[in-house]
Amino acid sequence: MSAELLVGIDVGTYSSKGVLVSLDGQILRQHVIPHGISLPAPGHVEQDAEEVWWADTVALLRELLSGPYSGADVAGIALSAIGPTLLPLDREGRPLRPGILYGVDTRGGAQIDALQAEIGEEAIFAHSGMALTSQAIGPKMRWLREREPEVWARTRTLTTASSYLTFRLTGRHVMDHHTAAHSMPLYDPRARTWSAGFAPPVLGDRGLELLPDLAWSEELAGYVTAEAAAQTGLREGTPVAVGTVDALSEAVSVGAVNPGDLMIMYGSTTFFVLVQEAPTPDPRVWTVGGAFAGQHNLAAGMSTTGSLTRWFVDELAREHPTGEAYNVLFTEAAGIAPGADGLLLLPYFSGERTPINDPRARGVIAGLTLAHTRAHLFRAVLEGVGYGIRQNIEAFRDLGADVRRIVAVGGGARTRTWLQIVSDISGEAQVLPGRTVGASYGDAFLAGRAAGFLGPEDLNRWVKIADTIQPNAAPKADYDRLYGLYRDLYVQTRPTVHALSRSAG
Structure with a gap:
């Protein structure tokens, strides 16, 4: 050969x-x-x-x-x-x-x-x-x-x-x-x-x-x-x-390489890469180069998303092997109504990157009662990440960036429950590639480019869209109200969590 x-x-x-x-x-x-x-x-x-x-x-x-x-x-x-x-x-x-x-x-x-x-x-x-x-x-x-x-x-x-x-x-x-x-x-x-x-x-x-x-x-x-x-x-x-x-190789792996394409990578962190025709700098997000010569990207990232679900599994689902625990928790969360019966979570367990850029932010769980279960808590985790994703997408649009198509990828994108929650909260459709191997697949394409075997157009043969997650209209009003509370909760608890952050070293 x-x-x-x-x-x-x-x-x-x-x-x-x-x-x-x-x-x-x-x-x-x-x-x-x-x-x-x-x-x-x-x-x-x-x-x-x-x-x-x-x-x-x-x-x-x-x-x-x-x-x-x-x-x-x-x-x-x-x-x-x-x-x-x-x-x-x-x-x-x-x-x-x-x-x-x-x-x-x-x-x-x-x-x-x-x-x-x-x-x-x-x-x-x-x-x-x-x-x-x-x-x-x-x-x-x-x-x-x-x-x-x-x-x-x-x-x-x-x-x-x-x-x-x-x-x-x-x-x-x-x-x-x-x-x-x-x-x-x-x-x-x-x-x-x-x-x-x-x-x-x-x-x-x-x-x-x-x-x-x-x-x-x-x-x-x-x-x-x-x-x-x-x-x-x-x-x-x-x-x-x-x-x-x-994250940039992940974007290549799912064909998010054209102006207006926004990749959302559901990994240990959540990362966003938006391809642009011209840069739109803003202090809330990151203005960077793309994978291909001359490209502009707008990027953003949340600090604790997949790693937060991993923490949840390790600490609150120890009775199950890790792989089984995720299946159990996502099934439980799917059975909880939107809004988690009054629970609201800020997913800032490692501080937060965009768009608040606050390394002293910390996780907050608000609204707990004796009626809440582990399933409610996990639903609140997934929704908290969803609110953070919506906040980043809104930041892009606020500064005039053109978001035409959202492509979901990463380990979290294999879970339809989480994707549906995010689409319902954000009001945005997400397309799913038929093959979601991850960044290593994008690397292989970059290898073909560097070695002279592939052109940019060949990516169309490598990547095919298999499905689309459409937002449901029913929970929109509730999620809009809770999203406002999510943003308020950060502002209202910021002095307290900053003081706690300083006391912890």
Whole structure:
């Protein structure tokens, strides 16, 4: 067999996934490896780059390239991962500490305040097209410089998860434009390049030489080295795409690549990617680049959604195995009427990203009575996420962004109960692709682009829509009223939960 297969690898928050795909989009093999996260301190969320990111990548490749397949069959590979994350490397490219995760890690609050005081909020927004939030990597770079000076002194490269994996395969440090945009205030989205103007407040006396090269996700990063080939089973010289964050590859995987397409990824967090013809910057959300050269994206993200249901299962459904517990809980929740009999939940269990951008927000459950059951609580969890999704969609439309089609994807999108709740709350239809493998499938397509085998139009052959979730009219009035209460509840409880957040460290 000639080299006509494509590999996609995605390293997510709680698992890593790999697929082996033919040039026409048929999945030949796939494999999943679960893993965890580390919570070393309140607000700190980390993963080990060597023991999780790279080890999972090697294990997935060894599994995919076994039996009837080998590295000689692979025409190209692309990798995505959680992001934007921060990983410092030494001069040999070795990690100096665990990776600091994306917006669920809220450690950079003091550094955000300092950067805003030194540069100015308006100046940062004017330069970056985004406000500084827990999603931003610039403040976490400053945190590393201030809080871990020994690590900082040894750092020669500041990279992210997908870029680190691409480096391990190719020996080249390169980052995609989508991820780089979150390194504000170091990235200039107009010039599509690193910018030294605001570097000193972030990097101190270090310069932009700490940062990787820049390229588009679909471009060629380099080729598999002899060392990487020996570890992974890939063929030396195999083309490697630049890659990107998992959410952007997820959008590619379901064909959300045309202006007006909004992908909602129901994962450990909920992530939104809206493709635009022209950017519409707003401090509530994120203005970033797309996967394909020259594209504009508007992005947003909630901090705790799938991970909230996972917490619920682990803490309140221990009598069932995990997979069975989800089935039980979703069945129970489907039997509860909209509104959960007066329960309302704010899903801010790890702070919240867009559109409130409040790392000190916390989960709130309001309206509990002795009549409420576990089923009511789980229904309130699903509805709380639904209200947050509606708030993000409304934020897009408030700033004039054009949302024409919503595509649902991710683990939560396999549960019709949750999708129907979201459509009923938001009043929005959601289309479902026939194949929802996830970001790894989008990675495989990016691999085909980088290797020169696929054009953008080939995505139409890879992705077919199978179903549409239409909103029900009956619960609209109740959900509209509860949505208003949801927004009020955050404002009214904010002083209390902020005080509790400070008291917890």
